[in-house]
Amino acid sequence: MAEVRYQDLDYGITVIDAEFHRPGVAASYLVVERGRAAFVETGTSLSVPGQLAVLEKKGIPRESVDYVIPTHVHLDHAGGAGELMRHLPAARLVIHPRGARHMIDPSRLIAGAAAVYGEEAIRRHYGEVVPVPAERVMEAGEGDEVDLNGRTLRFLDTPGHALHHFCVVDEAGRGIFTGDTFGISYREFDNEQGAWIFPTTTPVQFDPPALHASIDRLVAQGLDYMYLTHYGRVGGVDRLRRLLHEQIDGMVALGREHAAAGARRKERLIGGLMEQMLAQLERHGCTLPVSRRRELLTMDVELNVQGLEIWLDREAKTAASA
Missing domain, CATH: 3.60.15.10 (Ribonuclease Z/Hydroxyacylglutathione hydrolase-like)
Known part of the structure; x- marks a missing residue:
């Protein structure tokens, strides 16, 4: 090895x-x-x-x-x-x-x-x-x-x-x-x-x-x-705690914004989440090239969107049965 x-x-x-x-x-x-x-x-x-x-x-x-x-x-x-x-x-x-x-x-x-x-x-x-x-x-x-x-x-x-x-x-x-x-x-x-x-x-x-x-x-x-x-x-x-709370709220808002986007929902969520994260990295003072930032984040953005979509569907189902 x-x-x-x-x-x-x-x-x-x-x-x-x-x-x-x-x-x-x-x-x-x-x-x-x-x-x-x-x-x-x-x-x-x-x-x-x-x-x-x-x-x-x-x-x-x-x-x-x-x-x-x-x-x-x-x-x-x-x-x-x-x-x-x-x-x-x-x-x-x-x-x-x-x-x-x-x-x-x-x-x-x-x-x-x-x-x-x-x-x-x-x-x-x-x-x-x-x-x-x-x-x-x-x-x-x-x-x-x-x-x-x-x-x-x-x-x-x-x-x-x-x-x-x-x-x-x-x-x-x-x-x-x-x-x-x-x-x-x-x-x-x-x-x-x-x-x-x-x-x-x-x-x-x-x-x-x-x-x-x-x-x-x-x-x-x-x-x-x-x-x-x-x-x-x-x-x-404590600084990291505040950042996590801000990002969770941002993801929830993004999900609800595109919840009814139908076949284009996943595409819009991936694009929107990537842009959110790139903007946060800019505020963090990241000096890596944007292409490298995207490369490092792509897998997690796609996985996070999968989880976000499942949560949105679960929310919709709960609301429909209420």
């Missing part, structure tokens, strides 16, 4: 590049406390060799990993869980109660992802999705905790992106592992103002009021950092 990309942060936390699509898109985190370890997020099955290589480089026996903790069951976060667990004999998989069955039997998860991305893309980008034995799965709901050799990891139920999503509060690490709840921040957009961030509404459970509330709950924990899956650790969390 190619040399694994990783960065040691402080507080015993290492960010490992999951090598999903391109470097710097998706992360897995290794948390080490006095010789015992946990992985938060797994990436895909194709990410597992890199994670095992980091353990080896650090001299951490595979038997010393106590937990594997995907924040939710989307495949860029949990697709590698079963494969990783095969190599970690003492580990338990910790997962949201709504996601546990999909880790034990991932067939519906795979089918759902294939409907969004296509079967060929699933094989190419995610590899094999391996089931996790039921006896090794541990459900964690709101307020539950696990003990990593004296270090407490606490779980917050954080819907808005997905109903099967929790975030992991790590007070010893002065932060929270946020999965997709606190948005996406690619390091290419960093500048003297800090990070730039945007929400992710990937299909199929986008819920704007719930996402607003979950974002506020994370910041209310009073910690210094958010450990993003996409990508890396960010500070200045």
